[in-house]
Amino acid sequence: MRYAETGFNLEVDLTRGSIERVPTDPRLTELHLGGLGTNARMFWDRVPPEVEPFSPDNLLVFGTGLLVGTPAPGCNRTVVSCISPQTRFFAFSMMGGFWGPELKLAGYDKLVVRGRSPELVYLWINDGKVEIRDASRLRGLGSLETAELIRQELNEPHAQVASIGLAGENRVFFASIEQGRSSASRLGVGAVMGDKNLKAVAVKGSQDINIARPAEFLQMCNEALQFIKVREKNPIPGVMPILAGLGSPQEMAIHDEKWHTENFAWGNARHRRKDFWTDEVKEAWTGTMETMRTRLLSCYNCPMKCGAAISVDTRMCSYMMKCFSKLTYTMAAFADLNFGLRIAQKATEHGVDAFSAPQTMAFALELLEAGILTEKDMPGLPASNEGKFYWLLDRIVRREGIGDILANGTYWAAKEIGKGAEEYAHNNIKKTEQLPLKLGMLNPIYFLMYCTGEKANITQIEGNFPQAPFNTREEREAFVANWEQVPDERFKQWFLEWETRGEKSIPQYPSVDATCEIVHWQEKMHYIDDATGMCAGLSSFPLKPPFHIHILPKLISCGAGLDLDEARLNHVTRRNRTLVRANNIRRGLTREDEKPPEDHWRKRFPELEKKLLDEYYKFKGWNLDGIPTHATLHELDLDYVAEDFLRRGILPRETASPPLPGSSKGGAA
Amino acid sequence: MTSDSSKPRTIKTIKINVDKCNGCRACEVICSAFHAQPRYSSTNPARARVRVIREPLASIYVPVYAGEYTAAECAGRDKYTIDGKEYAECAFCRASCPSRGFFKEPDSDLPLKCDMCESDPSLKEPLCVQWCLTDALTFEERQVEETPAPAPEEVDAGLEALANKHGWDKVRDALGRLAKEE
Numbered sequence A: 001m002r003y004a005e006t007g008f009n010l011e012v013d014l015t016r017g018s019i020e021r022v023p024t025d026p027r028l029t030e031l032h033l034g035g036l037g038t039n040a041r042m043f044w045d046r047v048p049p050e051v052e053p054f055s056p057d058n059l060l061v062f063g064t065g066l067l068v069g070t071p072a073p074g075c076n077r078t079v080v081s082c083i084s085p086q087t088r089f090f091a092f093s094m095m096g097g098f099w100g101p102e103l104k105l106a107g108y109d110k111l112v113v114r115g116r117s118p119e120l121v122y123l124w125i126n127d128g129k130v131e132i133r134d135a136s137r138l139r140g141l142g143s144l145e146t147a148e149l150i151r152q153e154l155n156e157p158h159a160q161v162a163s164i165g166l167a168g169e170n171r172v173f174f175a176s177i178e179q180g181r182s183s184a185s186r187l188g189v190g191a192v193m194g195d196k197n198l199k200a201v202a203v204k205g206s207q208d209i210n211i212a213r214p215a216e217f218l219q220m221c222n223e224a225l226q227f228i229k230v231r232e233k234n235p236i237p238g239v240m241p242i243l244a245g246l247g248s249p250q251e252m253a254i255h256d257e258k259w260h261t262e263n264f265a266w267g268n269a270r271h272r273r274k275d276f277w278t279d280e281v282k283e284a285w286t287g288t289m290e291t292m293r294t295r296l297l298s299c300y301n302c303p304m305k306c307g308a309a310i311s312v313d314t315r316m317c318s319y320m321m322k323c324f325s326k327l328t329y330t331m332a333a334f335a336d337l338n339f340g341l342r343i344a345q346k347a348t349e350h351g352v353d354a355f356s357a358p359q360t361m362a363f364a365l366e367l368l369e370a371g372i373l374t375e376k377d378m379p380g381l382p383a384s385n386e387g388k389f390y391w392l393l394d395r396i397v398r399r400e401g402i403g404d405i406l407a408n409g410t411y412w413a414a415k416e417i418g419k420g421a422e423e424y425a426h427n428n429i430k431k432t433e434q435l436p437l438k439l440g441m442l443n444p445i446y447f448l449m450y451c452t453g454e455k456a457n458i459t460q461i462e463g464n465f466p467q468a469p470f471n472t473r474e475e476r477e478a479f480v481a482n483w484e485q486v487p488d489e490r491f492k493q494w495f496l497e498w499e500t501r502g503e504k505s506i507p508q509y510p511s512v513d514a515t516c517e518i519v520h521w522q523e524k525m526h527y528i529d530d531a532t533g534m535c536a537g538l539s540s541f542p543l544k545p546p547f548h549i550h551i552l553p554k555l556i557s558c559g560a561g562l563d564l565d566e567a568r569l570n571h572v573t574r575r576n577r578t579l580v581r582a583n584n585i586r587r588g589l590t591r592e593d594e595k596p597p598e599d600h601w602r603k604r605f606p607e608l609e610k611k612l613l614d615e616y617y618k619f620k621g622w623n624l625d626g627i628p629t630h631a632t633l634h635e636l637d638l639d640y641v642a643e644d645f646l647r648r649g650i651l652p653r654e655t656a657s658p659p660l661p662g663s664s665k666g667g668a669a
Numbered sequence B: 001m002t003s004d005s006s007k008p009r010t011i012k013t014i015k016i017n018v019d020k021c022n023g024c025r026a027c028e029v030i031c032s033a034f035h036a037q038p039r040y041s042s043t044n045p046a047r048a049r050v051r052v053i054r055e056p057l058a059s060i061y062v063p064v065y066a067g068e069y070t071a072a073e074c075a076g077r078d079k080y081t082i083d084g085k086e087y088a089e090c091a092f093c094r095a096s097c098p099s100r101g102f103f104k105e106p107d108s109d110l111p112l113k114c115d116m117c118e119s120d121p122s123l124k125e126p127l128c129v130q131w132c133l134t135d136a137l138t139f140e141e142r143q144v145e146e147t148p149a150p151a152p153e154e155v156d157a158g159l160e161a162l163a164n165k166h167g168w169d170k171v172r173d174a175l176g177r178l179a180k181e182e
């Protein structure tokens, strides 16, 4: 019997219209767990680097994490993978909500879609019965409208539906896949779904998910729930309110947005507004939220309710949102929250990423102001500021006129427009838009995370270590007193000594070595979550979460019937992380790609930055070009990657031995 | 039939506050795990004895508990509108009924019924309540006195009424038959 996982993938070839239920190799579970780990392996095995994002050979994989659907609170993540049209690298965009557990309950760990359907279709997975169905009448409809119509057509009110809107159908590079409460938004996974002519996937399941060691597993779940109760009553002092508790940043529940509105940049990641959060703004925005937010919503089997139903002029729910998408449209347009929540409804129905879309629109208006684009490029552009944003959104998702260019995101659009437009596409890493942050002093920890985060999204690598030092030694001592989540005591020491100014402050402190360890720890926790399907909100993202490195090996073992301790879980995680990188190295990722936006910090330190990257690469067991060495690959049972690298000339033969210093026993664990 | 006229009875109530429900289905998850054999060895909300009627776009979230089995569906149905929101047909009904997918074992179609997590030793609170951290589900136990037996004069009066209607012979026969069955 297989535990936690079902042991089957659902393989659908949309070109041939074939559907297969394929047993999976239990050895792959031992090597990679599930979710991102097994996705990365599948892409390595089946998607050679020549495959274009919009090719029938590109795979679109919905991979549930290993523990998804078990009673472990918050284990509901699906990792959606494909080759991204925007970065042209291996994409892994996560969605929570309800879809992943339902797929598991229907009896599949992954849905693997290949080929391209001649007509627009949707997929209906009802336990063992799977159909490809006509979706022509859904063409052009919004993502939520689509989900609703499919549920009606099937007469299945409780089917879970993941769908694309107009943006996905028109292959907008930052199109999302929406599923009501959650979405897979980053890196254009919705565009690849649209390219496959797949409008939606509806799923309903009623199979059992087995637990290997039930009593122990349940006890761990109960302890986590108890921990959550206590932790929620004790927010961390000295941290901005939305980050003081658990879950995603609590922007649906908490009205205080001083931190985001004053520290993040408005417009096209351009302007800080330092005294923005006045009493009047606070009152007005609280009023907006209190009127339009009609219910707080959780994902499957999680108490955290990070999301909310937003009601636009109705008692019903118009759409659902969470986190910073609350503010991205408002801030891009220098508008108020009311505007932001209203346009987000349209954007959700069209299915676009709430980081990239507003920035791309603000970028277009900057180009207009700079005379790089002219009124002629935007015939019919309304006079009002807010009207302009609605107009641009519409052009982009329809790929009409200038929208066709903007639909590729700021990086590719700037290249196509030329005339100096590149200067304005200033907030990208690896060709994709980042959070709108522009700061003063280089932070070494964030420098490395921005450079090397394979997902090119800071929230998917930062987490368990505080973002900034606390003011006083006393506060820091209080913080480390019950910090059981750290891998070892050194992390406490580094935090204790971290000062806001003086010798022991950024950029020189934490030291290069400590920085490598801190970054590695935070990243590691995300890779574990991405393999188990645990929501980052209960594990890798917040400070002092219920799930951490001293708990997860046992939880995974009891759930899935594996035999993991910390060392073994660290090893598997390193293997997964390295394999993700290997996919991208093979697709051309170089050290040159690994840098933050030039203007991310005003004060930069080229020598220190070089040293940081050199040392981190070594720490990870990569060479100075950022390529995993032979020794590292061998140690991680990835000799097949090394062979491929040799064949392609990515790794030279002569480094086969001896290994680079620090590569085989690098501190990375 | 013997009944101790003053014995208190325990009524167990799960109070459901639909306004607080965040739709997470933890109640379904843990109920199905609790009733798995062996306990907690599997989970499958389709086997749960509580199901959350969810209509996200109508902002409707109603946890409903499995009640009695009914062989035939109702001829007349009900459909509520509350606070401007129309609820699905039978939304508030607890029956395990042929007309709905809920409250049946997926493989055998055998009816499911909430047993308040009956177990030995008994739990301090049903599990769905324990796992509902948002307090949409809370638990209350109260003691009630058993309805006291009717006073003898009342029985006399009742019998007299029956005798007037059917004659004493018939009443005596009926009493004899019932006493035997008892």
Ligand code: SF4
Pocket: A074, A075, A076, A096, A097, A246, A247, A248, A297, A298, A299, A300, A302, A303, A304, A305, A306, A307, A535, A536, A537, A538
């Ligand atoms: S922590 Fe928040 S985002 Fe994560 S699973 Fe729970 S409700 Fe969903």
Ligand code: SF4
Pocket: B020, B021, B022, B023, B024, B025, B026, B027, B028, B052, B063, B128, B131, B132, B133, B134, B135, B136, B137
């Ligand atoms: S556990 Fe509570 S909040 Fe979650 S669905 Fe059930 S009743 Fe609603």
Ligand code: SF4
Pocket: B030, B031, B032, B034, B048, B049, B050, B065, B113, B114, B115, B116, B117, B118, B126, B127, B128, B129
């Ligand atoms: S009280 Fe127990 S049996 Fe009844 S629904 Fe809740 S968990 Fe299930």
